[in-house]
Amino acid sequence: MSQKLKSKNNLITIRDSVHGSISVTSLELELIEQPAFQRLRNIKQLAFTDLAFPGATHSRYSHSIGAMHLATRVFDNLFANIDLPHDVQMRFRQTVRLAMLLHDIGHSPLSHTTEMMMPQVMNLDLKSYQFGKQERQATHEDYTLKLITDSSFSHKILQLFGDDGVTLSNIAELINDKVTGNGFIHQDINYAPALRQIVTSECDADRMDYLQRDSFYCGVNYGKFDTDWLIDNIVPVEQNNSVYLGIKSRAIFSFEDFLLSRYHMFASVYLHYTPVIFEKLLQKYMREESSEFSLPSDIEQYITQDDLDIWQALRQSKNPWARRIVERKPYFLLYECHLETSPEKREIDKEALYQYLLDEKIDCIQTRSKSILSKYVGQGTNPLYVVTKTNQIILLGDYTTLYTRYKNPAVFHRIYVAPEQKDQALNILATFIDERSADGTKTS
Numbered sequence: 161m162s163q164k165l166k167s168k169n170n171l172i173t174i175r176d177s178v179h180g181s182i183s184v185t186s187l188e189l190e191l192i193e194q195p196a197f198q199r200l201r202n203i204k205q206l207a208f209t210d211l212a213f214p215g216a217t218h219s220r221y222s223h224s225i226g227a228m229h230l231a232t233r234v235f236d237n238l239f240a241n242i243d244l245p246h247d248v249q250m251r252f253r254q255t256v257r258l259a260m261l262l263h264d265i266g267h268s269p270l271s272h273t274t275e276m277m278m279p280q281v282m283n284l285d286l287k288s289y290q291f292g293k294q295e296r297q298a299t300h301e302d303y304t305l306k307l308i309t310d311s312s313f314s315h316k317i318l319q320l321f322g323d324d325g326v327t328l329s330n331i332a333e334l335i336n337d338k339v340t341g342n343g344f345i346h347q348d349i350n351y352a353p354a355l356r357q358i359v360t361s362e363c364d365a366d367r368m369d370y371l372q373r374d375s376f377y378c379g380v381n382y383g384k385f386d387t388d389w390l391i392d393n394i395v396p397v398e399q400n401n402s403v404y405l406g407i408k409s410r411a412i413f414s415f416e417d418f419l420l421s422r423y424h425m426f427a428s429v430y431l432h433y434t435p436v437i438f439e440k441l442l443q444k445y446m447r448e449e450s451s452e453f454s455l456p457s458d459i460e461q462y463i464t465q466d467d468l469d470i471w472q473a474l475r476q477s478k479n480p481w482a483r484r485i486v487e488r489k490p491y492f493l494l495y496e497c498h499l500e501t502s503p504e505k506r507e508i509d510k511e512a513l514y515q516y517l518l519d520e521k522i523d524c525i526q527t528r529s530k531s532i533l534s535k536y537v538g539q540g541t542n543p544l545y546v547v548t549k550t551n552q553i554i555l556l557g558d559y560t561t562l563y564t565r566y567k568n569p570a571v572f573h574r575i576y577v578a579p580e581q582k583d584q585a586l587n588i589l590a591t592f593i594d595e596r597s598a599d600g601t602k603t604s
Contacts, residue, residue, distance in 0.1 A: 174225060178373050182229040187320045188257070192225070195463060196313040197265060200224060202466035206374060207270040208442075211488065212434035213378040220264045220271065223370055231260035231365035233391050234358050238405070242396055248346055251325045252355060255343075258317070258326065259334035259359045263366060265313075266304030268455055268462075269470040273439050275300060277446055283457035286310070291338045301336060303462060308332050311459045334359045337542065350402040353542050357405040362534055362544050362556065363394070363415065371421045374429065382424040385417040397545045397553055406545040406553065416562055419533060426531035427498075427570055436527055437490045437576050445474070445481035452477055491525055491576035494585050498572055508596060510573050516592050522585050523578040533566040 170186045184192065191197065200221035210216040235256050239249055268274045281290060281298040289305045307313050309328045317328060330343040334356050344352040358365055368387060375383025393411030397404045407415050446453065453473040456462050474482045484490065495513060510526070517524045544556040557563050577585040 176222065176226055176229070178369070178376055179226055179229050182225060184225070184228075188261070191258075191316060191320055192261070194313055194316055196307055196311070197221070197224075197262075199463055199466045200264065200267070202468055203267055203269060203271060204467055205271065205370065206378075206430070206435070207273045208435040208438035209378070209429065209432065211438060212432045213380070213429065215377045215379050216374070216429075218373060218377045220267055223373055224261055224264050226373060227263065227365050227369040228257050228261040230368045230387070230391070231256055231358050234365055234394055235355075237391055238354060238358070238394055238396055242403075244346060247325070252344065252351060254321060254324055255326050255330050256334065256355055256358055258321065259331050260365055262308055262331065263304065263335050263359060264300075265307050266300045266302070268300060268303070269465055269467045270442070272300070273442055274446070274453075274455065274470060276443060277450070277453065277455045278303075279455065279457045284459070285457075289332065289336075289339065291336075298457075303459070305332055305336060305339075306459045307463070308335070311463075313463070348401055349398070352402075354396060354403040354405050357542055357544065361405065361542060363390075363405060363407065363418070367422060368418070371418070371425060374425060375421075378429050380425075380429060382428055383421045385421050386414040390414040390418060395547055397547065399545075399553075404543060404545060406547045407556070409546050409548045409559070412546060412560060415556075416560055419560075419562055423531060423533050423566065423570070427572075431529040431531055431572055433493045433496060433572075433574055434490065436529055436572075436574065437493070437525070438485060440525055440527055440576075441481050441485050441490065445477070445479050445485065448481065449477060449479045452479070489579060492579045492582045492585070493574060494524070494577045494582075494589060495575040496572065498570060508593065510575065513589070513592055514575055517575070517577065517585060517588060520584075520588050522581050522588065524585070525576045527572075527574045527576070529572040529574075531570040531572075533569075534563065 171183045172186065172189050174182045174184060176182050198221070201219050203220045204210070205218050205220055205223050206216045232253070235253055239252070244252070268278065278298040281292070281296055281302050282294050284290075284298055284302055284306050286302060286306055287310065289309055308317070308331055314328055317326070317331070327343060329339065329341050333339040333341050333343065333352065337356060337360070344350060344355055357363065360366060371383035371385070372387065375381065389411055390407070393408040393414070395406045395408060397406035453470055455465065474486050477483070495510070497508070497510065514524065514526050546554045546556055546559040548554065
C-alpha cells in the first residue's frame with residue numbers, strides 16, 4: 161500500500177465544542193494546516209458581536225470544520241439508499257467535504273464587516289469564474305473562488321486530492337451556483353443539485369453549524385433545533401433526471417424550528433444594536449482613512465491578512481472613529497423600532513425625529529437592518545421538497561405556512577447619538593414625542 165493511500169485511510173479525531181468528535185483524514189488535515197486556511201483561526205465568526213455577547217469569540221476556522229462534519233452526515237444519510245459505484249460515491253463525498261470546509265475561506269478580516277474595502281472584481285483576475293458586472297466590487301465569494309481555482313492553495317488541493325478525481329471546478333460548483341459543469345452526472349442522473357443544496361440552500365450544513373455554534377458561544381437558546389431528527393429525515397428526490405434534497409413530512413416541525421432559529425438569531429444576536437453601531441463606526445473610519453487599511457487584490461497577499469491586521473490599523477490610527485472603536489465608546493442608542501409583519505405599524509416618524517435631532521445640533525447616526533426568513537424560497541433554481549407519508553412530493557414552500565406568515569422582513573430602525581450628548585438627546589426625544597402627541601400624530 162502506498163504512503164498516500166495509508167494517509168487517506170488514517171483518520172484524526174478533532175474535539176469540537178459543539179459536535180464532539182469530528183474525524184478528518186491525514187490529507188484533509190494537511191490542507192487544513194495550509195496558511196490560507198489557518199488564517200481563519202484569526203477571523204471571528206461574528207465580528208463585533210462579542211462586544212454584546214462576551215463568549216462570541218469563536219472563529220470561521222471552527223465553523224468551517226463543524227460545517228464539513230455536518231455536511232458529511234447529510235451526505236451519508238442521503239446516499240445510503242442510492243446505488244452508485246463506490247468510487248463515484250467517494251468522489252462525490254470528498255468533493256462535498258472540501259466544498260463545505262472551504263466555503264468561507266475567502267472571508268476578509270472581521271468577516272462581512274470589511275467587504276466594503278474590497279477592490280473591483282476585475283482586479284482579482286478570476287478568468288472564467290468572474291460573474292456579474294465587470295466593474296462591480298468584489299465579495300468574499302469571489303475571493304473564495306480565486307483561492308480554490310487559481311492560487312498556491314488550489315495547487316495544494318490538486319496535489320492532495322487530484323488522484324481521487326476531485327477537480328477544482330467541481331468544488332467551486334458546489335459553493336457557487338453560477339459555476340456550471342457536468343462532473344456530478346452518473347448514468348444520465350444529475351446529482352449536482354442535491355450536493356449543492358448540502359453546501360448552500362435553505363437546509364444546508366452551513367446554517368446547521370453556525371446556528372448551533374453561534375447560539376452556544378453567545379449563550380442564547382434561539383439557534384437550537386433537533387439536528388439529528390432533521391438530518392435523519394433528509395431523503396433524495398428525483399425530478400427530471402436531477403436529484404434534489406427532500407425532507408420527510410414527519411420532520412417538518414424540526415425544519416420549521418431550524419428556519420425560525422435563523423430568523424430569531426438575526427433579530428436577537430446578528431442585528432443586536434451594539435455590533436450594528438460598531439460596524440457603522442468602522443465603515444465611517446474606512447471611508448475616511450482608506451490609506452490606513454486596504455484589502456489587496458493579489459490573492460497571495462490577501463491570505464496574509466486577518467482580524468489582527470485591522471485591529472492593528474485601528475489602534476495605530478488617530479482617526480476619531482477608530483479611537484471610538486478601540487476605546488469601546490460607541491454612540492448611544494436613543495431610539496429603536498421594529499417593523500415586522502405589518503408595514504403600517506409605526507411608532508413615531510423616524511425621519512422626522514432624525515431631522516429634529518440634527519436641527520438641534522445633535523451628532524447622530526441612523527441605521528436600518530433587515531432580517532428575512534429565507535433568501536432561497538421562490539427562486540426556483542434548486543427547489544427543496546417535502547415527501548409525505550403517502551410518498552407525495554410537494555414543494556417545500558407550498559407545504560409549510562411559515563413562508564407566508566413571515567413573508568415581510570423584520571426591519572430594525574435605530575437612531576444613535578454621541579454619548580457626550582446623551583442627556584440632551586433624551587430631553588429632545590421627550591419633547592418630540594410630547595409635541596407629536598399634542599397634535600395627534602401616532603406614537604407608542
